[in-house]
Amino acid sequence: MAEHPFHVEVLAKLDPDETDAVALLAERSTEHDGVRPLSEHVSLHLRHGGDEGVRHLLAYGDGRGNLPHLAGYAHLDVTDEVAGSSAEVVVDPAWRRLGVGRLLVDAVRAETPDGRLRLWAHGESPAASGLAASLGFAKARELMQLRRSLSAPLPPAEVPAGVTVRAFVPAADDEAWVALNSVIFAQHPEQGAITHADLSRRLDEPWFDAAGFFLAEREGTLVGYHWTKVHGGQPIVHTHDAHGPHTHDAHGHEPLGEVYVVGVQPSERGTGLGTALILLGLHHLRSAGLLQAMLYVDADNTAAIAAYRRLGFTHWDSDVQFRSPM
Template identity: 55%
Template sequence: MDRVIPAPAVRRAEHLSPDQVEQVLALMRAAGDTDGALPLSEHVVLHLRHGGEVPAVHLLAYDEAQGQIVGYAHVDTTDAVEGASAELVVHPLHRRRGLGRALVTAAMAVADERNDGRLRLWAHGDHPSASALAIRLGFDRARVLLQLRRSLFAPLDEVVLPAGVHLRAFRPGADDEAWLALNAAAFAEHPEQGKWTLDDLHVRIREPWFEAAGFLLAESDDGRLLGFHWTKVHGEEHANPHEDGEPHAREPIGEVYVLGVAPDATGGGLGRALTLAGLWHLRDRGLAQVMLYVDESNTRALALYQRLGFVRWSNDVSFQRTL
């Protein structure tokens, strides 16, 4: 049963009903259409839609007159190393009424109760009002995730693989464990990607956008996985009409979803070859643009992408609560 946090009215829930999930997803889309960036990350959306073993605290703000959710925050307190993390969204028509502040304050209360009070707050799109709110509430700017984009109409170099390496498609069921081991090694220092589990992989394989042909593996002649480029296509589901018969106007865009190279295979051009192979795949799908996310601090990867024609599009910022 939902527990009410004192005014301003934010309700706390451990689980959401199907109707509440649909309301939160609709709220996210409305904010994304207004701001030009979705306010909730992929892993939060997957948790909303599918649940999972990792618990989360859901914070809900309602328009009491309409009975509709107009503000939402997702709080994950399970990371003992990095501390709790939160993402939030307020409906564009209900902003400047204190809901954002109420949601962040409620998230801080959850962090105080569940662990040592540390809290990371993500602002997708780096909206000025989100930054101002975070700073007013005692958060420091801690991490920047860049979104880069590139036209697929621009020239692409040919793929040149290192000697003794070939590409093939990922085989669901057969490659799962080997890929997880490679992913963990390639992203050993990454705060999220390197911690993926078999369930994290399988929930994405079950998503409508998953395409094994776009999940490229670099394999040595003796069968060892050396690297991978997992591509993704956003927006194809919007090409189909809604129940009311009206299609979305959103143009599909490709993504360099995850790209990794085994630590002992770096420095030989494999990362560049894998990136190009994925870009050629997305171009062959008929897409006009491709995007990717990279940490601003990852200067090596950033330099590679810039050499391949990617330019900065937007920022996601993580703010750290100062205790």
């Protein structure tokens, strides 16, 4: 299309009318496609205000006809300097196949610090795959999200003989952890490439909590780890009104515990250490008051999926990631 009757606005925050228009668009899209176009995380952020580093892109039509004024919406998160920016895009069903999707993705890419973009689609639709392919984006991953209630019985963690577990100590453990991680994830392009600088960035994140980062050692050498993460727990906002003090978190949703990364050195595998580390993390999340645990696992990692199922995790949903050409 040489010229299109659309324009895109980029905003750091949405006002209530814009929020309502995006919610309506998402609803119309869900009705049409039978799958929600935006992740739960993004939907909640829309309603309650979200993190720094988020941009909202709104594509407007020219006001002709009876079509909704808002033709499409994209949510861009530029906070992950390690893996690159990520976005979710949705076009109103009445405005599809008119170039709005492509226009939004181009505008999103122009907003990223380095042009790297991961586009997420929920469920695998021909439209999402078609749009991604038309822009030269390639399917990079299919991630399954598994969840488990932390109210359900949790078996005790049985750490193999000769192994001890303790909390990560920032600075002191950085170097040994980076080395162990690169051995454990030698076959994994992203996780295995984590550098000292990448680790430091994550240690500086507001959600980082050393007490939820478990290290396993044998004779003083690191042999495994489980890094947990709490979503929606930070930052806690303290306010005071006529009814007294309140604390609530800025995500506006029930915090969720995540099995963020877990790994065991190849020579220690098959001893139950991985399961013990996962359980230690789950007990930790439960004692922090969390009711649910979640994790992402690559859909082709059948061994890990089987292990998580044995621990009571079940399939919650799947996301497909497309990555921009470099």
